[in-house]
Amino acid sequence: MSIRTLLLTQLANTTDNGGVASTDYSLEANELPWSASGESLYVKNMRVVYVGDEDEAKVQLYRTLDQNAVYQTDTVVQAFLTEDAKNIKANNPTVIQNMLDAKSVVNTDNGYNVQNSESGYEQEIEDDYITYTFEYTFTTI
Amino acid sequence: MANQVINVTAGSQAILSLGNTSTLAEPDNANAMKIPFLQDISISAAPGTVKYSVLDSSASKAFTTVNENSVSGNMLVDEDAFFGNASITLNSVGINGLFATSVAKTEIYFSVAFEGTDSGDHYIEGSGFIGGLAPTASMDAAVWLTPIEIICSSELTAKTI
Numbered sequence: 001m002s003i004r005t006l007l008l009t010q011l012a013n014t015t016d017n018g019g020v021a022s023t024d025y026s027l028e029a030n031e032l033p034w035s036a037s038g039e040s041l042y043v044k045n046m047r048v049v050y051v052g053d054e055d056e057a058k059v060q061l062y063r064t065l066d067q068n069a070v071y072q073t074d075t076v077v078q079a080f081l082t083e084d085a086k087n088i089k090a091n092n093p094t095v096i097q098n099m100l101d102a103k104s105v106v107n108t109d110n111g112y113n114v115q116n117s118e119s120g121y122e123q124e125i126e127d128d129y130i131t132y133t134f135e136y137t138f139t140t141i
Numbered sequence: 142m143a144n145q146v147i148n149v150t151a152g153s154q155a156i157l158s159l160g161n162t163s164t165l166a167e168p169d170n171a172n173a174m175k176i177p178f179l180q181d182i183s184i185s186a187a188p189g190t191v192k193y194s195v196l197d198s199s200a201s202k203a204f205t206t207v208n209e210n211s212v213s214g215n216m217l218v219d220e221d222a223f224f225g226n227a228s229i230t231l232n233s234v235g236i237n238g239l240f241a242t243s244v245a246k247t248e249i250y251f252s253v254a255f256e257g258t259d260s261g262d263h264y265i266e267g268s269g270f271i272g273g274l275a276p277t278a279s280m281d282a283a284v285w286l287t288p289i290e291i292i293c294s295s296e297l298t299a300k301t302i
Contacts, residue, residue, distance in 0.1 A: 061283065062217055065179045067152025070217065070284060115283045141283045 003075050003106050003138060004054050010105040011049055011079075015094050018101060020049050024089040025081075027051075033080050042080040043129065047089070049099070052078040061141065072115065072141050079134040086128055096121070096132065103136050113141045147255055156254040157182055157214065159271075161233040161247075168254035168264050169302050174235035176289070178217035184253055184265060185211045186297050210267060210293035212253060218276055218285035239289065243271040251291055254302075262302045269293035 001009075011027050013019025020027055025047045033042050033050035042050045055076040062070040079099060083092065103119040106112050116139040121132050149155040158173035160166030166173055189206035216222075225238030234242050234249050242249060248268055256262035273290030 062178075062180065064177075064217065065149060065152065065155045065182065066175075066177055067150075068178055070178075072283070113283075115280060 001110060002054065003112070003136075004051055004077055006105045006110055007077060007079070007102055007136065008051055010102045011051070011099065015091055015098060018098050020081075020095045020098060022091055022095070024091060025049065025095050033078075040080070040082075042082045043131065046082045046084055046129065048081075049095075050080045052080070070141065072139055075136075075138045075140065077136045077138075079136070081132045081134070083130050083132070084128065085125055085130040088130075099132075099134055103138070106136075106138055106140075112138070115139045115141055151257075154255065154257045155179070155182055156252075156258070157212070158252045158254070159232075159234045160250050163250040163266065163268070165232050165234075166250035166252050166266065167302070168252050168262070169258040172229075172231045172235075173252070174222070174229075174232050176214075176216060176239075177219045177222055180215045180217070182212065182214035182253060184297070185209070185213070208296060210295075210297050211269070212251060212267075212291040212293070213273065213288065214290075215286065215288050218287055223276075223287075239271055240274060243274050246270055248294060249291070252300075258302060260302055263299060264302065265297050265299050267291075267293050267297045268295040 008029055011019045012021060012029060015022045027049045033040060033052050057074045058071050060069050061072040100119045103117045106114055106117060118137045121134040123130055123132050156168055157176040157179060158166050158168050160173055164170060187209045189209050190203045191206060192201045192203045194201055223239050225236055225241060227236060229235040248270060250268045252264045252266040254262060254264040269291040272292050273288050276285050276287040278285045
């Protein structure tokens with residue numbers, strides 16, 4: 001299962017179970033965060049979380065004389081959430097926190113030897129809406 | 142004669158093979174225990190020397206004693222190579238693994254292939270004891286790493302396959 005799929009599976013849960021699904025928030029489980037007529041879908045569809053595709057780089061961690069090299073894979077996934085800045089919902093902090101914590105779903109049980117995992121977000125206010133851009137970074141062996 | 146370096150980038154040239162007999166340690170022996178995931182390997186063949194001074198020379202003089210031979214390297218820890226593989230039938234070094242063989246201080250035979258395992262390829266062989274194992278793990282390293290040394294108890298001999 002890809003890292004993006006794992007994140008989608010986790011975020012599809014209810015807020016009580018570590019996801020974003022609730023009365024006010026939901027997850028777009030299929031579509032990438034593409035733009036329609038110059039407007040990003042996550043701006044058009046506020047309070048819907050969109051998860052982007054994976055950026056991946058494979059780096060040789062160890063070289064060996066028998067060419068059985070060990071590789072590390074650096075994977076970056078972005079997710080987006082836009083909210084009405086005039087009307088922030090009460091469970092916004094819970095959704096934000098759950099989105100940050102979703103990185104822990106990428107683990108050995110799910111087939112990934114994770115050396116390092118990080119998550120963070122930046123926020124940008126434009127007009128009357130605020131967009132949270134999350135970035136998940138994973139180093140797997 | 143054209144000079145030519147020995148290229149090891151193909152992954153099939155520099156090979157350390159171990160066995161409980163000299164035949165089992167030959168590079169082209171199917172039952173040789175070929176050490177996987179070697180990062181580097183060094184062969185040291187240093188003659189022992191004793192230096193002395195004489196009254197009629199401003200430089201010290203020396204005479205040789207016995208050779209101090211060893212083979213050393215660094216490797217990623219492979220489970221079978223380190224802890225042994227019971228499904229092996231002939232080679233007790235492979236059955237017991239590097240750690241148990243080191244602890245038991247069992248004399249082993251080794252070869253270091255320089256050019257691979259084809260006919261005419263050069264290798265150096267000898268016998269000795271496995272030592273120097275010091276497995277280390279960290280999150281930065283991500284895998285177990287260990288140095289390895291074979292402290293030789295014989296002369297090194299250059300041969301061809």
